[in-house]
Amino acid sequence: MKRRWGQWEPIESLAESVRSKRISATSLIERSLKEIKTYQEYNAVILTLENRALAHAKQIDKFVNEGKNPGKLAGVPFIAKDNFLLTDSETTAASNILKGFIAPYQATAISRLEAEGAICVAKANLDAFAHGASTENSDFFVTKNPYDKTRVPGGSSGGSAAAVALGMVPFALGTDTGGSIRQPAAFCAAFGLKPTYGLVSRNGVVAMGSSLDCIGPITTSAKDAAVVLDVISGQDTLDSTTVKSDPKGYSDISALNLGGVKIGLVKEYLNQGVNNEITVALNSTVEHIRSRGAEMKEISLPSIDLALACYYIICPAEVSSNLSRYDGVRYGYFNADVKDLDSGYIRSRGIGFGKEAKRRIMIGTFVLSSGYYDAYYKKAMTVRTKLIEEFKAAFEQVDYLIGPVTPSLPFKIGEKSANPLDMYLADVMTVGANLVGIPAVSIPIAFSKDNLPIGLQVMARQRDDRNLLALSMAIEELINERD
Amino acid sequence: MMSNNLEFTPTIGIECHVQLNTQTKLFSGASNDARFAEPNTLVNHIDFGLPGALPVFNREALNLAIKAALALKTRPQLFSTFDRKHYFYPDLPMGYQITQYDQPIIIGGKVDFKLEGKNFTVRITRAHLEADAGKSMHPAGKDYSLVDLNRAGTPLLEIVSEPDMHSAKEAKAYAQELYLLMRYAGVTAGDLYHGNMRFDVNVSVSNNRHLGVRSETKNLNSFRSVEKAVNYEIKRQIDLIKSGKIVVQETRGWDEAKQKTLLQRRKENADDYRYMPDPDLPPLVIDDKYVNAIADNMPYSPDFWRAKLKKLHLSDDHIDVLINANIDFMHAKYLELIMEFDEQGLNATRLANWLVNIDIPLTKENKTKIGSNRNRLYKEVNDLNSKGTLSSTNLKQLITVCLSMVEPPKDIAVFAEKEGLIQSSDSTELNKIIEEVIRHNPKAVSDVRSGEQKAIGYLIGQVMQLSKGQANPELSKRIIEEKLK
Numbered sequence: 001m002k003r004r005w006g007q008w009e010p011i012e013s014l015a016e017s018v019r020s021k022r023i024s025a026t027s028l029i030e031r032s033l034k035e036i037k038t039y040q041e042y043n044a045v046i047l048t049l050e051n052r053a054l055a056h057a058k059q060i061d062k063f064v065n066e067g068k069n070p071g072k073l074a075g076v077p078f079i080a081k082d083n084f085l086l087t088d089s090e091t092t093a094a095s096n097i098l099k100g101f102i103a104p105y106q107a108t109a110i111s112r113l114e115a116e117g118a119i120c121v122a123k124a125n126l127d128a129f130a131h132g133a134s135t136e137n138s139d140f141f142v143t144k145n146p147y148d149k150t151r152v153p154g155g156s157s158g159g160s161a162a163a164v165a166l167g168m169v170p171f172a173l174g175t176d177t178g179g180s181i182r183q184p185a186a187f188c189a190a191f192g193l194k195p196t197y198g199l200v201s202r203n204g205v206v207a208m209g210s211s212l213d214c215i216g217p218i219t220t221s222a223k224d225a226a227v228v229l230d231v232i233s234g235q236d237t238l239d240s241t242t243v244k245s246d247p248k249g250y251s252d253i254s255a256l257n258l259g260g261v262k263i264g265l266v267k268e269y270l271n272q273g274v275n276n277e278i279t280v281a282l283n284s285t286v287e288h289i290r291s292r293g294a295e296m297k298e299i300s301l302p303s304i305d306l307a308l309a310c311y312y313i314i315c316p317a318e319v320s321s322n323l324s325r326y327d328g329v330r331y332g333y334f335n336a337d338v339k340d341l342d343s344g345y346i347r348s349r350g351i352g353f354g355k356e357a358k359r360r361i362m363i364g365t366f367v368l369s370s371g372y373y374d375a376y377y378k379k380a381m382t383v384r385t386k387l388i389e390e391f392k393a394a395f396e397q398v399d400y401l402i403g404p405v406t407p408s409l410p411f412k413i414g415e416k417s418a419n420p421l422d423m424y425l426a427d428v429m430t431v432g433a434n435l436v437g438i439p440a441v442s443i444p445i446a447f448s449k450d451n452l453p454i455g456l457q458v459m460a461r462q463r464d465d466r467n468l469l470a471l472s473m474a475i476e477e478l479i480n481e482r483d
Numbered sequence: 484m485m486s487n488n489l490e491f492t493p494t495i496g497i498e499c500h501v502q503l504n505t506q507t508k509l510f511s512g513a514s515n516d517a518r519f520a521e522p523n524t525l526v527n528h529i530d531f532g533l534p535g536a537l538p539v540f541n542r543e544a545l546n547l548a549i550k551a552a553l554a555l556k557t558r559p560q561l562f563s564t565f566d567r568k569h570y571f572y573p574d575l576p577m578g579y580q581i582t583q584y585d586q587p588i589i590i591g592g593k594v595d596f597k598l599e600g601k602n603f604t605v606r607i608t609r610a611h612l613e614a615d616a617g618k619s620m621h622p623a624g625k626d627y628s629l630v631d632l633n634r635a636g637t638p639l640l641e642i643v644s645e646p647d648m649h650s651a652k653e654a655k656a657y658a659q660e661l662y663l664l665m666r667y668a669g670v671t672a673g674d675l676y677h678g679n680m681r682f683d684v685n686v687s688v689s690n691n692r693h694l695g696v697r698s699e700t701k702n703l704n705s706f707r708s709v710e711k712a713v714n715y716e717i718k719r720q721i722d723l724i725k726s727g728k729i730v731v732q733e734t735r736g737w738d739e740a741k742q743k744t745l746l747q748r749r750k751e752n753a754d755d756y757r758y759m760p761d762p763d764l765p766p767l768v769i770d771d772k773y774v775n776a777i778a779d780n781m782p783y784s785p786d787f788w789r790a791k792l793k794k795l796h797l798s799d800d801h802i803d804v805l806i807n808a809n810i811d812f813m814h815a816k817y818l819e820l821i822m823e824f825d826e827q828g829l830n831a832t833r834l835a836n837w838l839v840n841i842d843i844p845l846t847k848e849n850k851t852k853i854g855s856n857r858n859r860l861y862k863e864v865n866d867l868n869s870k871g872t873l874s875s876t877n878l879k880q881l882i883t884v885c886l887s888m889v890e891p892p893k894d895i896a897v898f899a900e901k902e903g904l905i906q907s908s909d910s911t912e913l914n915k916i917i918e919e920v921i922r923h924n925p926k927a928v929s930d931v932r933s934g935e936q937k938a939i940g941y942l943i944g945q946v947m948q949l950s951k952g953q954a955n956p957e958l959s960k961r962i963i964e965e966k967l968k
Contacts, residue, residue, distance in 0.1 A: 085535050098534065105528055107535060204535040211762035239537050240765055317759055321567055324578020325532040329630075345571055368569075368757035377759065 004146070005167035006035070011076055011224045012251070014170060015117065018075035021064055025057040025075025025119065032077035032121045035168045042144045044153075044162040046082045047090055047123040053077065056119045063117075071117030072251075073231060079163045079172040081156075082123035083130055083206040084110055093206045094138040095128040097326050097333045097352030107204030108239070109173060109215050109232040116231050124159030124172060128354045129323065130180055130208045132156050133426035136417045137356040144413070146188055147452055151410040154184030154426075157218060161188040164218050171219045171228050175205060177212045178311055179405070179430025182442035185218050186405035186455025189444040191476075192218050193225040193469070194430075196462050197437035198243040200229075201236035209318040210241075212311075212434040222441070222472035226250040229465065246466045255477050256470040258292035264299030264398035269429050274407045281446035281454045282404055288478050299394045299401060303386050304432055310387070311431040312424055313367050313380035320364025323357060359420060384435050391436045395461045400471060404429055405442045405455040429457060439465040441472050445479055491688045491724075493717045494695070495654045496646035497709075498683040500639045501665050502615070503547045504672045509614045509638035510538030510581065517633035518677050525633040532576030537763050538614075540565075544638040545767060547670045548588045548612055549777045551640055554668040554784060555592030555607050561769050563588040565612075565761040570754065573630045574617035582641075584758045587611035588767065594644070595786070596660035597799075598652060605657050606645040613639050640670070646685065646694070651717065655710035658682055662706075663785045666810040673810065675704050682709050686716040688724070695720065696730040700744050703737055712737045715744050788818050795825065795832045801839045808843045814854055815846060820861065829865055837861070841882050851886040860885050863895035877904040903958050913946075913954055917962050920945040931967050939963060 008014060017023040033053070036045055063070040080086065083093040085103035092098045110120060127137035135143040135158035143158045145151040146165040153162040157174030161184035164172050174181040176194035185192025193216040200215040207213060217228035233245040265286065270279070290296045328334030328348035335347035353361070367376035394401060406426055416422045433440035439462070442455040456475070460468035505515050511527035514520070528536035552559040566584035592607035617635035621628045642661065648654045662680055666673045673679050681704050687697035698720070700712045720730045735744040785806055792802045809818045817838050825831035845851050853860060864882060867873060873881065881904050885891050892898035920942055921928055930938035939960060946959045 085533075091534065093534070101534070104533070202535070203537050206534045209762075238539060239763075240539055241763065318762060320757075321569060321579055321759060324569060324571070325534070325576060327571060327573075327578065329573045330531060330576060331533075341573070365757060368759050370755050370757075373758075 005165065007167055007220060008170040010221065011073065011170050011219075011227045014076050015072060015074045018060065018117075019064060019070060023075075025060040025064075025070070025117075026054065028075045029053050029057040029077055029119055029121060032169050035166065036122055036163075039146075039166045039168065042146060042149070042162055042166060043141045044124060044143050044159045044166060044168065045079065045122045046092065046094060046125050046140060046159070049086075049089060049121055049123070052089070053119050053121045056114070060117050060119070071115065073113060073227075074117035076118045076171075077121045077169045078113065078118050079122045079124045079160060079169045080107075080110060080120055081126050081130075081160050081172070081174050083126060083175060083208075084123075084173060085204040085206070086110055086120060086123070089123070091123070091206070092140075093129050094126045094135075094140055095352070095354065095357065096139045097328070097349070098206075099139075099333065101331050103204075105204060108201035108236045110204065112232050113228075118231070121169060122163070124157070124163055126159055127156040127356065129206065129319070129357050130156040130175055130177060131319070131356040131360055133179070133183055133423055134411070134413075134416065135159060136413065137354060139354045142413055145410050147447075148410065148450070150412055151452070152187065152413055154187030154406075154410065156180040156184075157192075158184045158187075160218050161185050161190050161192070164188070164190045164220060171217050171224055173232075174216060174218050175208070176214045176216060176430075176434065177208045178315060178427045178434050181214075181216050181218060182405050182430050182440060182455070182457060183426060185442040186444070186457075187410040187453060189447070189453035189455075190218050190442075191221055191225055191444065191472070192216070192442040192455075193222075193229065193465075194433060194440050195229060195233065195465050196243065196439045197434075198239075198241045199233045199245060199439075199463075199465060201232075201239040201242050203236055203238035207318075207322040209315040209434075210322060211318060212315060214434070222443070222469050222476055223253070225441075225472075226253050226466075226469045229469070233465075243463065246463070248466060250466055250469060253466060253470045253473065255473040256467065258289060258294045258474055261294045261400070261471065262398040263289065263294050263296050263400045263402050264394055265296060266304065266401050266403040267298045267300045268302075268304045269403035274404050275409055277409065277448045278404050278407070278454050282456060285445050285456055285475070285479070286402065288482065289475065292474075292478065297398065299398060301387075301390050301394060301432070303383060303390055306383050307387060307432045307435055308424065308428050310380045310383040311427065311435060312363070313376050314384065314435070316360040316364035317368050317377050318364070319357075319360045320362075320368065323353070323361055326352065328352065356420070387432065388436050391432070391438065399460070399464075400468070401459040403457050405457040406430075409448055409450075409452045409454070433459050436462075438462050439468050441468060443472050443475055443479075445475075490690045491717075491721050492690070493649055493686060493688045493713070494646045494697075495648035495650075495713055496685040497644045497648070497654060497657060498685070499642045499644075499658070499661055500615075500681045500683075501551070501642060501671045502679040503544050503638040503640055503670060505541055505543040505547065505638055507541055507543075508636035509541050509544050509612065511636055512539075513636065515637055517637070518674070520633055522629075522631035522633060526635070530576065530632055530636045532578070538581060538761075540764060540767070541638065544612060545588070545769070546777060547638075548610070548640055549769070549774055550668045550781060551610060551642070551665060551670045552589045552592065553778055553781055554664040554670065555589065555594065555610070555642070557589065557592035557607070559588050559769065559774060560586065560590055561771070561774075562586065562766055563612075564766045565764040566758050567761045568756040568758055570756060572616070572619070573628065574619045574632070574635065576617070576632060576635055580614060580616060581761055581764070582613035583611035585760070586766075589642075594657060594660050594664065596656050598656040603653060603656065605647040608643045608645050610640050610642040613641060615639050646687075651710045651713035654684060654713045655706050658706050658709045660785070663806065663810070667782055667785050669782055678704055680704070684709060684713050684716070686713055686720070687730070688717055688720045690724070695724075696732050698730065698733055698735050698744070700735045700737055701747070708737050708739065711742065712744055715742075719744070783818075791818075791822065791825075792835065795821070795835055797832065797835055801835065804839050804843060805835065808838075808846070812843075812846050815842070815857060816855070817843070820858060823858070824861075824865075829862075833868075834861055834865065837864075837882060841879055842886060845883065845886055852889045853886050853891060854889070856889070856891050860891040860895070863891070867896055867899060873899065873904060880904055901955060901957055903961055913950070913959065914962065916946055916949050916954065917959060917966065920949060921963075921966065928967060931963075
């Protein structure tokens, strides 16, 4: 895969260079900050943390000089989506209601990265509260696709994906509730990993749909994603839904031998009106994988057509609940020009939340209200259980499921923003993994004739993240050979 | 017109919020003891509703809920879940309360109690764990309100009864027994003044087979107010019906100053709390082994003690006094003391009477300091008493004096003698000597009588001489003074 911008060395080699004094952490951070400035016009970043990052780099260099171990990710710069809390820094989730909010603590994922010497250089743009698939719902500005400035980078982790594609950092953190890591990774020719639900702590990350939210890296390779996952994954006493990481870890993976590997092609995904260029790229990759000895077969997930509807009930329900705390009373935007409490709530939330947040709050409030709960929320939960069973049955036949990430190529800015339903359809192939809680990746496999990125989605069994990444490495090797 | 009221049957159900006696809050590591803390000092990320903060369940609360289930004569549910109950209020930082709506930790159970010699049983519908909200204050005459989040996240067990009560007395007796059950099981600190247990009473009246419309009077924090509020509601509702009006379903509050219930809000438009399962908290799953381990270490129940005391032939009134005093003054360990006496073959009934008649009244008046040293005191008093050397008045005097000391005297017999409380043959001997001394020293006697204090010393010296140093000078002094009064 040819990428357009200056690329970083693999993360492990960068850290090794810092540890062995071949390069200083400070120079890595300076390079990152320079790249951020150079590509400012893409609006990938909400806030640059120049002083904090340089101070941190200085400390790492001091560690190295004193012969202390600065960690597995020593001096490696990264960008966090602006829904990760970072101590003493502004965290907005790209929303007006949180503008100016200074976080008094930080996300477990950030702390784990910092403990291994990684350095957060900036906060990336997103659709406000991660509601969207284009970053057009950011209350601040739209991020532009690095491969075509008139197009969206995908979302909601659009800023993170664009930042990695533009070479600002070797990796960025994103969140994926219905495809928010994989879809922008596909739109920006980056590698995106949505790990197994619970593998990475959600503590300190602004919640969207708590039963669906996953935290993961956006990188330029599967190997780099594994290196980052190795650091951020594992149980956290502050998040009761976390699970143990793989006892073997993730960072030492190598490309999976494709001989005899059983891979299922999700039949239903192929009939969803997928863009022809995406279908062609997918088919050619599938043939390529088959040629290396993998067993490919079509798999049916009969209820997957209901996944999107199911998602757009469960997710807004949780959103309406999770956004209740933003009332302006303790922090965030408050409109004091009111006579009583209720109008205070209405004014503050009415002005502070953007259109999409309000839309989801209304949908969620509706499906949870008495009289509608059984017809919507409960039914959606039943479908969710059915989906879990169907995926389980599929994984009895094959080890991996493969398909497109998105039905379309990166779309034009403004093309879908007038029609929210159209925008929701961008998630049609990604929400399944969130509802079921399984790991899934987006691997860049080709460019369209207009040079727009195309991604491939691979899903695996719950807790099989390690093998999923090893398979991804093998597919990357095939793509590189081809090119 | 009381006789007319008899046509009406009141029906009462009670919801009780029991504050669990945990070190920390239900979902955060902040301290659960807000009694003496400055406002908003016991507040963690989740208690403040910060973005990204997640609840972490406190297992101590689970163990206490299991104890509550056992105290209510049932077993806890092995699978229970948490839900979110949504409403907006400044003292509810997350905009929802975490509670157990669908699958609570306790389903079923009962409370048995005695009232005026009759046995009653009130069935328990359910009991669920939930996090308390913070406290809102509305200073009079100000244009602002204040919120204290110290209480936000405090673990509560809400115990819901079936509508099995039919009088204010029954309601009060149920509340009292529930309180005892929870206190004896160690579920709550039970400080009613600080709202450790709050009662909501649902009252309806009916003169036919169907239940009437009920009112709910919330946040009663004493047994007396439970009784009064129920009585007030029964009368208010009967009056309404008799005057041709209807009872409206509504929430009311008890005004202690006015001694009446007041309307808080109507329930015509039922609140929609939009309950949903809390995705941040996995289900609570326990097994029988886990429950059994707790059952094996359950403290004795009030009924266990009642039976024990009954065997000692104590009256029901005395049993009540002891049962209540045992938790009102936990450090005194009254019941353990009685049991120990009984087990050692000592006279436990007599001890119980000392406790009821002397110790407990003094302790109530804050006049005892002895604490955990009671044990030794009563054993020695018991020994001394067995020798029959103390009158009952002197015995009471001795116990009273000793209870006011932190350390009981080293040798209680010597102490009693020094205090002049022992009726021994020695003391008759001493009397004889003193009478002799008085007879032989008229000058000194008349000096004492005319207020010459030094002369007493002379007389005591004579007594000492005559008794060859055996007499107790203190006691001698008192007897001489008595005789020369």
